[in-house]
Amino acid sequence: MASTPIRWAGRNLSTLLLAFILALVVWVSAVTAADPNQERTYQVQIEIMGQDTGIEVIGELPNQTLMTLYAPRSVLDQLTREGGAFRAWIDLSGLEPGARILPVQYQMPPDVSPVRLVEVNPESVEVTLEMLISKTVQIQTNVQGEPALGYRADNPEWSDHEVIVSGRASLVDQVDTVDADLDISGANNNIEMTLTLVPRDVDAKRVSGVTLVPDKITVTQAVTLRGGYRNMVVKVMTIGQVADGYRQTNISVSPPNVMVFSADPALIDRLPGYIETELLDLTDIVDDIETLLAINLPEGVSIIGDPNVLVQVGVATIEGSITISRNVEIIGILPELEAHASPESVEVIIYGPIPTLEILTDLDVRVVINLTGLAPGVYQLAPDVVILPGRIRLQVISPETVEVTIIEADTLTPTPSPTPEE
Known part of the structure; x- marks a missing residue:
């Protein structure tokens, strides 16, 4: 009787083995369904190791490699979270100058499994070293x-x-x-x-x-x-004055310095620090002038280069300002309307060249209000100042706004004349 279970097991061994295999398949299928295997690619920075200080790498090496892994999704997720779990490097230790192909070495975390390396790209790189x-x-x-x-x-x-x-x-x-x-x-x-x-x-x-x-x-x-040479400042000599009401703004000379020479170095040394031009007459000029002037040279002294210099004189009017009173002119009003300005006149301060200010007429400066398109009513309007001379400019108008009343012309009721007493 004791041998009966053994004989039964022997007779049913194949059945038991098949049942075990089926159970294992069911277990593996369940695990795989819950945590399926996947492929995933990771970017890993490549380190350069062992480079001698007297050696330089020629050209650019790849700074990263792509590692493709096959593992359960949970394992891959763990590797993604850990980030720097991978290492990749190129080892230059002990290498002599020259060109060679070196493998990209790598290391995966030893405590993470199961995982299978599918591909490393690139697996190797060409490296050229030079002393x-x-x-x-x-x-x-x-x-x-x-x-x-x-x-x-x-x-x-x-x-x-x-x-x-x-x-x-x-x-x-x-x-x-x-x-x-x-x-x-x-x-x-x-x-x-x-x-x-x-x-x-x-x-x-x-x-x-x-x-x-x-x-x-x-x-x-x-x-x-050199001996006998001297670089000297040019001084422009002038006579006369610009016209009344004008002023001289500047005077310039080009070139500002000239080189002079004498066979007698002592003569050059005795000269003052400047050399003069011929006289330039500024009498009654009213505008800028530009002219060539000759240089007055002492006897025995010559100039190196052009004996003439270009002289430019700036002239401008003397400016001032005046205050004038002008009546406000109404324009642009319809025939059936009338308008009244209050105040009827304004003060205008203008500035510019004094000679022009002194000859201004009433028509040269006008104060105008344009009522085009305005309906009857009361308005606060800023008048325009019309100035004809181009060099005269407006500085201030007072007041800056004027009250304008627009009414219909036929609404004006004339004031009756008093009846004469008998």
Whole structure:
């Protein structure tokens, strides 16, 4: 009898095994339905690790990789919430300069399962490494141009004579010279300025991507007069006065300085600090003038360049202001209407050239109110001031508004004359 259960189990083993498998399938189906497997792609930042300080990466490496995972939805949701659970990097440790293909290495959280990595994109990247080097180069100083006529340039003084060029070996090797360019064209004073150094190759083309220490230098360039030459201020000589009611606003000369020369340097040294023009007559002028004037030169002295200078004189009227009284003129009223202004006259302050103010007539300045389109009634209106002379301007009108009463003409009842007594 004890062997009966064993014999029963033996006879029904296949049935029991099938029942277990069916139960397992039902359990897996239930779990999968509640938490289905999905694919999801994550963006992971790529780190650069192990880069030697004397090595530079040429070009741009991808800054992120895409990792596609297959896992239950709950696991994927957990990874999404944790955010930085993934790591991806490119290892440059111990690598020599040159080009190579390196794998993108990655790490997933060890405590998250079940999860399967489907794809990493990119799986590898091409990396080119180049050595960083430095070299010392003599600064090549270039002085260009000539100083102004009558001046000479002495040897310049430079703050530095060498520069350290640093960067990628392929770029540093291209640097043939480091130039400092100083332009003294037309200079008539000492020059002290800071110049930016420029690295150039053997074809004199600028080399970009290298670092210069220092990247700027200071230069001092002495510029002095030659013997027998002198730079002198031009003084315009005038006689007479502008017309009454006008004033002189300015006087200018171009060029303001001229270079003079004498074979006798002592004669040049005895001259005052200026040189005079011929006389310019300003008597009774009423407008701006522009004219060429010759320069009066002492005997034995000559001028370098044009012996004439351009002189410009500005003339303007003297302005003032006056107060005048004007009756208010009504315009634009319909024939069947009448209008009355209160007050009937206003004070007007105008300003402008005194000669014009002195000859104004009543017709030159009028005060007008336009009633076009207005119906009978009482209005507060601002009058217009009409000024004919173009250079006269309105300053103030007082009062600024006028009361205007508009009535129908036939409503005016004449006042009866008194009956004479017998």
